[in-house]
Amino acid sequence: MNDSVYDVVVGGAGAAGLNAALVLGRARRRVAVVDAGEPRNAPAAHMQGFLSRDGMPPGDLLTAGRAEVARYGVSMIKGWVEDITHGFFVRLAGGATLKARRVLVATGLHDEVPAIPGVRERWGRDVLHCPYCHGYEVRDQPIGVIGNPHGSPGFSVHQTLLLTQWSDDVVFFPHTLELVEQEREKITALGVRINEGEVERLVTDSDRLRGVQLGGGRVAPRSAVFVGPRFVPHDALLTSLGCARSENGWVSTDPTGRTSVFGVWAAGNVTDPRAQVITAAGMGSAAAIAINVSLLDEDADRAVEAYRSAGQHYPTALEWGKWQAIQAVLANRGHAF
The missing domain is CATH 3.50.50.60 (FAD/NAD(P)-binding domain)
Structure with missing residues (x-):
């Protein structure tokens, strides 16, 4: 040790x-x-x-x-x-x-993301989670949001609504997330399209994200995707x-x-x-x-104990002022108590 x-x-x-x-x-x-x-x-x-x-x-x-x-x-x-x-x-x-x-x-902490092929591989590049951190960099691009039922409650929907500030072309992929009617209404009212069906994988080409593949081979072209992870401290x-x-x-x-x-x-x-x-x-x-x-x-508590154990009494205001002045001089010389 x-x-x-x-x-x-x-x-x-x-x-x-x-x-x-x-x-x-x-x-x-x-x-x-x-x-x-x-x-x-x-x-x-x-x-x-x-x-x-x-x-x-x-x-x-x-x-x-x-x-x-x-x-x-x-x-x-x-x-x-x-x-x-x-x-x-x-x-x-x-x-x-x-x-x-x-x-x-x-x-x-670490980000626990859905087990969708391509998500972990492209995490932090064109698969993102924080609009405030990365939204401006993908502004005006085709953006997708993949629902994650294991993430923070309501986070996927919040991401979707928030991203309409950066792009007019936002598609929400519920994946396995169940939307309530009020959430569906809000998303639709802001001009976001909802693309139903489970996501099978992310499609890439030349080391760039190209789209989101759903069941049956359907591919929705997207150049950036946001996913709400589960935060594990x-x-x-x-x-x-x-x-x-x-x-x-x-x-x-x-x-x-x-x-x-x-x-x-x-x-x-x-x-x-x-x-x-x-x-x-x-x-x-x-x-x-x-x-x-x-x-x-x-x-300070230890210093008081040492002061008392040395048989010192509580100083008067004048004595305390003198002691502080002496300590200041000694400190300048590197010998303070």
């Missing part, structure tokens, strides 16, 4: 984990980030909607982020966190163990620690990312499936500040 103790160990180096590490590193905390290098948005060529980073390849953002946190002495460890035990002992794949005073879990590290879940089944946190377990925070898609890259980065920053305050409170 590594005898050194980190102030914070961060599991996951996406936008949430790296931004947290950046804030904590700048606060001069001892931080380690553990990541396997398999981000959820790796299949996407670009990310959108991030002010000053719009259109940047997601891999470039992470590369820049790792370089930035390294400037502040943050340790980047490639690997998997297999287990976290109360204490906190963070065990990595391969046997190494890190000791931490606080932990931040930012391990994200990578939250085993949190649940094994006993972190409480909310009514929606996801691990619950306060606005700073603090879980129900002392010393454990979570940020990004592991607790919020709707968090985009820019949102996840903000969640990481909020968590980092809260973690630093928690550590500061603990440091």
Whole structure:
């Protein structure tokens, strides 16, 4: 086991984990980030909607982020966190163990898509799920939406209605999703065509999506398809620690990312499936500040205990002011208490 103790160990180096590490590193905390290098948005060529980073390849953002946190002495460890035990002992794949005073879990989620040939293969390219992320790039093109009964309730219908903002040529393929009459009416009223029948596969040519094939070999020409996945959080590290879940089944946190377990925070898609890259980065920053305050409170309590054990009395206002002045001088010399 590594005898050194980190102030914070961060599991996951996406936008949430790296931004947290950046804030904590700048606060001069001892931080380690553990990541396997398999981000959820790796299949996407670009990310959108991030002010000053719009259109940047997601891999470039992470590369820049790792370089930035390294400037502040943050340790980047490639690997998997297999287990976290109360204490906190963070065990990595391969046997190494890190000791931490606080932990931040930012391990994200994975998208579980329908088992339709072509969907997984073209995921993040011309098979998409977020209109806000990719709608503008496929504007005015023939767009299809495939219903997914195993995704978030109502998400496929919402996708369909939303995509009419980007194209006048939207076709909804219910696939195995049962529409209620009110949903069917809304879709039709916005000019979306409904193409009944189960989807057999996606048709491609020259490494480009060409259409959606239904039963009997019928092919509806489409150049982009949206599918609402089932979001599955990578939250085993949190649940094994006993972190409480909310009514929606996801691990619950306060606005700073603090879980129900002392010393454990979570940020990004592991607790919020709707968090985009820019949102996840903000969640990481909020968590980092809260973690630093928690550590500061603990440091202050320990300092008070040490002060008392040395036989000191509670100082008067004048004595306290003198002590602070001395500490400031010593800090400049690198010898502060």
